[in-house]
Amino acid sequence: MTSDLGFTCSCRGAHQSGLPMNYSAEAPAVWDPAFADADDCLLSSDQCVVHAQHYFVKRVIEIPIIGSDEVFPGVSGSHSAARTSPVSAELWDTFGREAEKPHFGWLTTDLPVYSPTTLNLKAHVHTRTVGERPYVEPEPTDHPLAVEQRAGITQDRVREIAEAVLHSGSSEEQ
Template identity: 40%
Template sequence: MEGFTCTRCGEVHEDIPMCFGAEYPDYYFSVPPDERQLRIEHTGDFCVVDEEHFFIRARIEIPVVDSDELFCWNVWTSLSETNFLRANEKLNDPERVNEPAYFGWLQTAIPGYTNTLNIKTLVHTQVVGIIPRVEIIEENHPLIAEQQQGITWQRVIELAETALHG
């Protein structure tokens, strides 16, 4: 599908953005800005707060109905220290695709959904160089239904408008 006229800003967007994301886990913002350099270790894919809260960047993929397209959210999930260390250990290992999924709690507020913080997830490692995939497992959350059943192009536009303009 090509472009849309945004109901929020009135502009014609030639392309529909299909991926949005968060640079940091939500928990990152609970640390005062003047303390972050001392208390947080952050790379593009991993984040540790106070050496006791462990997060990994991953992707929620939502199929678009009657299409081969995926709408994506780049998000952060918490991991246990054991799974966090394992994910780091396997970062460049081609065999990491054989790892069992890691349980985590979603740590990204996703626009267009009721509360997404701390919903249950499974993090599936992918081939080296590909961001892990998140499977939502929180019962009765709208995000799990959309991930399993897909969304329409109209819903894609609605989510894009919300992500772009709040």
């Protein structure tokens, strides 16, 4: 017997089959569409460079789901600042990069399902093997995102996030 992990939308009353588990911000908050034609700017699905001075790499934020072996990467596809130099870009295709020690970064995306804002939340960035996005560990504070990452979230919270993101129009399912 399979279970339907979908949910009934409280806004529209429609049943959503399945439960989206992965969301992504298109760009860090500092990105301006006017940068797209600049030679010193880049926005790809994994990296962002602003005026060859500010470097960003797409990261994931994994949150354990209580009562499950799964993690919710859904709030995840946010961007966070890479180190102040393009070191993350230099290591992008380097095998063994997962041996790098975690480094400091800032969350540069406002995740609309959290208040106060997640913009400029301090974090530790953990590099993974080539082909996997690094993951973000918010500093252990009382910010709701940091608390949820430490304590986990329920399936009801996953549905709440899915509903909020699907109706916000500001994030894309990844």
